[in-house]
Amino acid sequence: MGFDLDLTLADTRAGIAAVYRALSAETGVPIDTDAVVRRIGPPLEEEIAYWFPQERVPEMAARYRAIYAGIAIPATVLMAGARESVEAVRALGGRVVVVSGKNQADTERTVRHLDLPVDVTVGGLFGPDKGVALREHGVSVYVGDHLGDVDAARAARITSIGVATGSFDAPALTDYGADLVLPDLRPFPDWLTGRYDGRNANGHPEGRPDGYSDAVPDVHR
Incomplete structure (x- = not known):
């Protein structure tokens, strides 16, 4: 699985926002951390490119990774x-x-x-x-x-x-x-x-537990 x-x-939102605030403080470049958090998912370099010119993206991505563990991971929760x-x-x-x-x-x-x-x-x-x-x-x-x-x-x-x-x-x-x-x-x-366990795909007689999207009643077996 x-x-x-x-x-x-992992809820990494607070930690990622904190890392970008640190980058902003170090460089003097304003970064909208709310916008950053809304886009979590794609490769780091894509997000860095919203805030820094292309020639600085490798440098800033490396700096982000260098400080990530000490700032973001302690703030990460399930x-x-x-x-x-x-x-x-x-x-x-x-x-x-x-x-x-x-x-x-x-x-x-x-x-x-x-x-x-x-x-x-x-x-x-x-x-x-x-x-x-x-x-x-x-x-x-x-x-x-x-x-x-x-x-x-x-x-x-x-x-x-x-x-x-x-x-x-x-x-x-x-x-x-x-x-x-x-x-x-x-x-x-x-x-x-x-x-x-041999029952229907989600294990509930009615076909889906609370919270399922009605648009997709089942999955491929």
């Missing part, structure tokens, strides 16, 4: 339902694979900080590029908050579950092609149990 990290398992979702996978004998756009070192640090029982962490991939790692590690379902995570699942030819906890709401994720959309991870353990 595959999961994205930022705004899927998203609602994250621990329960990971533990539900493990309870059924499954493997948990985190594939993130965050660099490898900070992906690993974040998972350790949150004390999540994860089997594999892969960082530095976004969108369809994640599909290679998902296939390599035998992932059958990928859960994420971003349209790029739908692209990742599509590239790997696996089930895509969207969670409306990031930049995109449930209709946007549904319209983009997620197989199933949840408001957050809290309904995920019920869906998982249902998928793997």
Whole structure:
């Protein structure tokens, strides 16, 4: 079972905003951290390019990564339902694979900080590029908050579950092609149990637990 990290398992908003405030203080460049937080997901260099000229993007991206661990990780907390979702996978004998756009070192640090029982962490991939790692590690379902995570699942030819906890709401994720959309991870353990215990796909007689997007009543088996 595959999961994205930022705004899927990990609430990194406060930490990321703090890192950008530090960059702003160091450089004197005004940065709208609310705008930054609204765009969490794509590669770091894309966000840096909103605030610095192209020739400074490599320098500022390197500086961001240098200070990230000390500033952002202590401020990172779990998203609602994250621990329960990971533990539900493990309870059924499954493997948990985190594939993130965050660099490898900070992906690993974040998972350790949150004390999540994860089997594999892969960082530095976004969108369809994640599909290679998902296939390599035998992932059958990928859960994420971003349209790029739908692209990742599509590239790997696996089930895509969207969670409306990031930049995109449930209709946007549904319209983009997620197989199933949840408001957050809290309904995920019920869906998982249902998928793997022989009942219907989400494990509820009525067809979906509270919070499911009505636009997508089921997922591919």
